[in-house]
Amino acid sequence: MPELFTTVADLIEQVADVPAGQVRPEARFDALTNWTSLEALRLLAAIEDDLGVQLDLREYLAVTDVDGLVALIAAEWDGASR
Amino acid sequence: MRVEEVLLRIRRLRRPDAAPDPELAAGLVHLDDAPVTTLATAGRLLADVPAEKLDSPEFPLRPLRVAVTGTFTPGTVEPLLRLALLRIGIAAELHVSGFDQLLRDLSDPHSELAGFRPDVTLCLLHDGWFLPAEWDPGDLAGLRDTLTDRLGVLAAAVRGHTARTDGALLLHTVPLSPLEHRSLVSFRGRAELGRIWRELNGALLELGERDGAYTLDLETLLVDHDGPVRDERLYRYASMAWTPTVERRYAHEAATFCRAVLGKAAKVLALDLDNTLWAGVLGDDGLAGIKLGTDYPGNCHRDVQRRALALRRQGVLLTVCSKNDPDVVAEAFDQHPDLLLRADDFVAQAVNWGRKDENLRQLAGTLNLGLDGVVFADDSPFECELVRRELPTVRVVELAGDPAGFSTRLLAEGHFTVLATGATDRERTELYRARAGRERFAATFASAEDYLHELKLRVAVRPVDELSLPRLAQLGLRTNQFTMTDRAHTEAQTRQRAASADHLVLTVAVADRFGDEGLVGGVWLDRSDPDTWVIENFVLSCRVFSRGIEQAVLHRVAELAGAADATRLEALFRPTARNKPGGAAWPAAGFVAAAEEDGTTRFALPLRPPPRLLPAWITLEEGDAGA
Numbered sequence: 001m002p003e004l005f006t007t008v009a010d011l012i013e014q015v016a017d018v019p020a021g022q023v024r025p026e027a028r029f030d031a032l033t034n035w036t037s038l039e040a041l042r043l044l045a046a047i048e049d050d051l052g053v054q055l056d057l058r059e060y061l062a063v064t065d066v067d068g069l070v071a072l073i074a075a076e077w078d079g080a081s082r
Numbered sequence: 083m084r085v086e087e088v089l090l091r092i093r094r095l096r097r098p099d100a101a102p103d104p105e106l107a108a109g110l111v112h113l114d115d116a117p118v119t120t121l122a123t124a125g126r127l128l129a130d131v132p133a134e135k136l137d138s139p140e141f142p143l144r145p146l147r148v149a150v151t152g153t154f155t156p157g158t159v160e161p162l163l164r165l166a167l168l169r170i171g172i173a174a175e176l177h178v179s180g181f182d183q184l185l186r187d188l189s190d191p192h193s194e195l196a197g198f199r200p201d202v203t204l205c206l207l208h209d210g211w212f213l214p215a216e217w218d219p220g221d222l223a224g225l226r227d228t229l230t231d232r233l234g235v236l237a238a239a240v241r242g243h244t245a246r247t248d249g250a251l252l253l254h255t256v257p258l259s260p261l262e263h264r265s266l267v268s269f270r271g272r273a274e275l276g277r278i279w280r281e282l283n284g285a286l287l288e289l290g291e292r293d294g295a296y297t298l299d300l301e302t303l304l305v306d307h308d309g310p311v312r313d314e315r316l317y318r319y320a321s322m323a324w325t326p327t328v329e330r331r332y333a334h335e336a337a338t339f340c341r342a343v344l345g346k347a348a349k350v351l352a353l354d355l356d357n358t359l360w361a362g363v364l365g366d367d368g369l370a371g372i373k374l375g376t377d378y379p380g381n382c383h384r385d386v387q388r389r390a391l392a393l394r395r396q397g398v399l400l401t402v403c404s405k406n407d408p409d410v411v412a413e414a415f416d417q418h419p420d421l422l423l424r425a426d427d428f429v430a431q432a433v434n435w436g437r438k439d440e441n442l443r444q445l446a447g448t449l450n451l452g453l454d455g456v457v458f459a460d461d462s463p464f465e466c467e468l469v470r471r472e473l474p475t476v477r478v479v480e481l482a483g484d485p486a487g488f489s490t491r492l493l494a495e496g497h498f499t500v501l502a503t504g505a506t507d508r509e510r511t512e513l514y515r516a517r518a519g520r521e522r523f524a525a526t527f528a529s530a531e532d533y534l535h536e537l538k539l540r541v542a543v544r545p546v547d548e549l550s551l552p553r554l555a556q557l558g559l560r561t562n563q564f565t566m567t568d569r570a571h572t573e574a575q576t577r578q579r580a581a582s583a584d585h586l587v588l589t590v591a592v593a594d595r596f597g598d599e600g601l602v603g604g605v606w607l608d609r610s611d612p613d614t615w616v617i618e619n620f621v622l623s624c625r626v627f628s629r630g631i632e633q634a635v636l637h638r639v640a641e642l643a644g645a646a647d648a649t650r651l652e653a654l655f656r657p658t659a660r661n662k663p664g665g666a667a668w669p670a671a672g673f674v675a676a677a678e679e680d681g682t683t684r685f686a687l688p689l690r691p692p693p694r695l696l697p698a699w700i701t702l703e704e705g706d707a708g709a
Contacts (some may be wrong), residue, residue, distance in 0.1 A: 014123045042158065042314060045326050046119040057315040 005070050011046045015039055025067040053077060076078065083112040096130045104138030108474045118162070118326040125161025132174035140474045142342055143173040143422065147249075149195050151179040151187040152206025154323040157316070159206070162330050166337035170455075171202060172344065181321055182211070188239035191246060202335050202343055202605040203243065203251045207236075208312075208323035209258050212282060219266050233285050244293040248255060250343045250501075252336060253290050254300040255283040258313050296501065298335055307331060338496035348497040349451055352442055354460035355404035355411065355433075356624075358481055358488075359387055359423065364410055365563040365624055365660060369477055375419045375486045382485035387422040389489045389675060394427055397507025398498050398597040398679045399514055401445050402431040403438055403458065405627060407563070430515040435628055435663060438465050439472035449514060461488075462625075463596045468533055534629060534699040537594045541631055542703035543638040546580050546587040546604065554589050554604045557621060564603070564622035564632070564667070566653065567682075571606055571619065584610040586642070590635050592626050600664040602626045605639055615643040617653040619666070630697035632667045639696035644689045652676070671695055 001049040016039045018032055029035050044060055047053065047069075048076045053076045083091075091106050113121055126585035137143045150156055150163065160178045167174045179187050179197040184205060187195035195203070212232045217225050231474040244251055260281045266272045283301060290297025304311060309327055313679045324332065341347065360383045361373035373380035374387070394400050400423070404411065411433045415425040425431075430448055432441035439459070446453045454475040460466055466480040477497050481488045546554050555573035558565070572581065579585035590603035609615045617639065622632055643651050653663050653673055665683075668675075672693055673685035687693060696702060 011119070014119065017123075017126065037320065038157075041320055042119070042122065045313075045316075049117055049119055049326075057319060058101070061319075 004074060005066070007050065008047065008066065008070055008073065011050060012043060015042045015046055023066060025047065025070070026065060028065045030064070083109045085116045085120060088112055089120070089127070092124055092131065095135050096127060100135065102135040102137075104136070104140070107136045107138070107143060107168055107171065107439065109142040110165065113165070113169075114545065118330050120160075121165055121330060122158040122161045124327065125158075125163070125165035128164055128168060129161070136168065136173065141171060143168070143171055144346070146172050146174045146340055146344065147177070147199065147201045148174045148340060149177040149179070149187075149198055149200035149203045150206065151195055151203065152183045153182050153184050153211035154206065154208045155181045155321045156206055156319075156328055157322045157324060157329055159324075159329050159333060162326075162333035163336060164360070166330075166333040167340060169335055170341055171346070172337065172340055174340070185235065185239050188243040196243075196246070199247070199249075201249045202248055202340050203247075204339075205240075205251065205253050205664050206324075206332075207254060207256050207286075209256055209262065210317075210323065212256070213262065219271065222271065222274050225275075226281070229278065229282050230285075231557055233282060237285075237289055240289060240295055241293070246294050247294070249294060250339075251295045252298055252339050253286055253295060254298040254332075255286055257301045257304055259312065259610075296339065298339065300332065300335070303331065303335060335496070338499045340497050341496075342501050345500075346371045346454070347500045348398070348457045349455040350399045350401060350402045350446070350449065350457065350605045351390060351498075352403040352432075352445060352456055352458045353390060354462070354465070354481075355402060355406060357383075357485075358459060359383055359390075360421075361485065363624060364414055365407055366561055368562070369414055369418055370420075372414075374418075379485045380420075382488055384420065385423060385489045386481075386485075386492060389492055391422055391427065393498055394511055395508060395517060396498075396503050397510045399429045399449065399451075399511060400427055401449075402428055402433055403445065404431075404433050405435055405438075405461075405624065406433050407622075408433040408661070410660070426515070427511065427589070429511055437468070437628065441470050442473060442476060453470075459492055464594070466539075468598070471533060478582045525581045531699060534697075537596075537629075537699065539629060539631070539700045540593045540703050541638075541700055542591045542593075543588050543605075543635055544591070546576070547588050550589050550601060551577060551580060551587075553601055554587070557601065557623065558604060558606075558619065561621040561623065562658070563624050563662075564620075564627065565658075565661050566617070566619045566621075566664050567656040568658045568661075569656070570621070576606070577616075579606060584608065586615075588635075588639070590622065592631060597621075599626060602631070603635065605635065609641070609643075609646070609648070612646065613648055614650045614652055615639075615646075617650045617651065619662070620653070622664075624663070627663065630700055632673055633695045633697055634700040634702055636667070636671045638692070638696065640687070640689055640693050644692050649689050651687045651689055653687075655683045655685060656681055 005025060012018065012023050016032055016034050044055065048055065052071060053073055055072065055076060059072055063072055088109055091103055094100055095103055096371050113124055118577050133143050150159060156178060160176055164174065177195060179195060187193045212229055214228050240251060263272055263275065287297045289295055307328060310325060312323050313325050345634055353359060359378050362371055364372055374384045390400055415421060430445055432445055442456060442458060446456055453473055457477045457479060458469050459479040459481055461481040463480065466478050470478050479492055481491055485689060517646055541581040552573060555576045558570040576587060578585045586607040586609055589601055592599040592602050602625060605620050606618040607615055608618055640651055653668055655668060657665060668685040673687045676686040677684040680686065
């Protein structure tokens, strides 16, 4: 899953304009600079656009850190391929 | 410029000590095909870049104060709008109100929006604002009254705002969510709801017919939009009524409106002819051979003409910018039965073999209009790139791909969009024709050689083979302009010569950084006299004129003859009604007319010392050309 993490981290950096490298697997969204619910929704749109998944908004909003988000997308991929 | 490079340059400019980047604003068009997330990112980053770091004489930026207010959360409208405006030369100061501030913003003379004193106010509307949450499907008359009330409230706010300010205000028609449509179970009921909703949109359109208010018909524009208008999750969670791609579409249209407010609509459309106004090449295919009738693909080109004519009737000045023989073009406009455009529809014509950037410069000069008011439409990537590069202010419409999409491409950008047209617009063509006269444009071959250098032209001259022989023979028979005779070799004659030791038949292939043009020409040589090689015919497709390719080919022919110890190269030329461009090649390459008999001129060139004909911007590809 390292590639998926890289993709997600890249999108987070784009959406919130956080400096490269600040986004680590254990990073919490509420600790990122400039992170508001608007950024969260922008990230959702970017992920769905880029990775071709459709996430459940409730599950997405419940995610607190980057690792959790990567796991959610991976689970959605698994579900879709089954 | 690639997308990554544009983003990198924007990021670089955000540093306080960054040097200005005068090419960046014009380069933003390179983001056009990027995903909407990338566009939003670019727009957000640009918020921190001062306009003076983007400004340049070639692509001047105009300031404008633009306010955005609406009935829903505007999501990413702000960055998308900032980008869409900069892309067309407007450095806007933006003021964006939050969720559902519209009524307050417009009616309160002391609102933050009023204090901002906008030149343009964009009003974003959604169906949920007009519809009561609990409307009764059994009482559509009651729904209609409610909608009328809501519209009355909006209209009063709009009138208050337009009365107090001299800025322009943009409303739009509102698409009704299919969810509401399906909430009714009967076909009759759904139809009635549709009618009531269209009455509302009709009233919105009417609101935009006077004072400083205008209405964008968004409902119509969304007909060919790819995907839903709203994402139900974002709508329920954050009151965002538009998906990012709808926001992008709106931003584009709103930016066009802003340009119209600034009076910067384009005034001139410069049209290419071959494969733009008709399918085919007039000089080669002839009057009867070009296609523009009622069948595909001719009907696509005919539709381009129809749209151009419509533009003319609304005050846009049409001009021709074509590499062609002016007499042949004049004949076509005079005689072709299916042409919708006639010579009188154009205020000026630049029909010659010169460079198109030079011709556009002259056209603008003759009309006394700036190049920033010129739109250039052409199917050739070569010409489009040349003009983009040499004249960055000219707006280029590249008619690429299937001709069925040409009309859409021509109009989608909204280059000609103005706020309103009047009676004088209809007569503008006559006015300018009188002023400009029937000036015929002289061919100018003055070269911006650096462009040709950057094209990285590669020319390969090789003996014809089994595979290329039928195509070469076809090309030889079909070429009318760059050819030396009206008696081109048939396929059988070409085959005979290809097999004979006394002859040599060569193909010419061209490639540049835009791609491979493939087989574009050929040379038929008689070398039965080892001392004097004779060029019986030399043909070249007009697609590749004015790039020095003929010189490169003759350079290789001279090399081959020289290597075989020939001391002299001769060329035969029989003038026809059309082949002036072909005949011009010989004097240009240093050949001298040596004899004339039976209507054929014999040109000659000594091979010692070896002539140096290869232009510096062309690479001759090594092939097995010596065989």
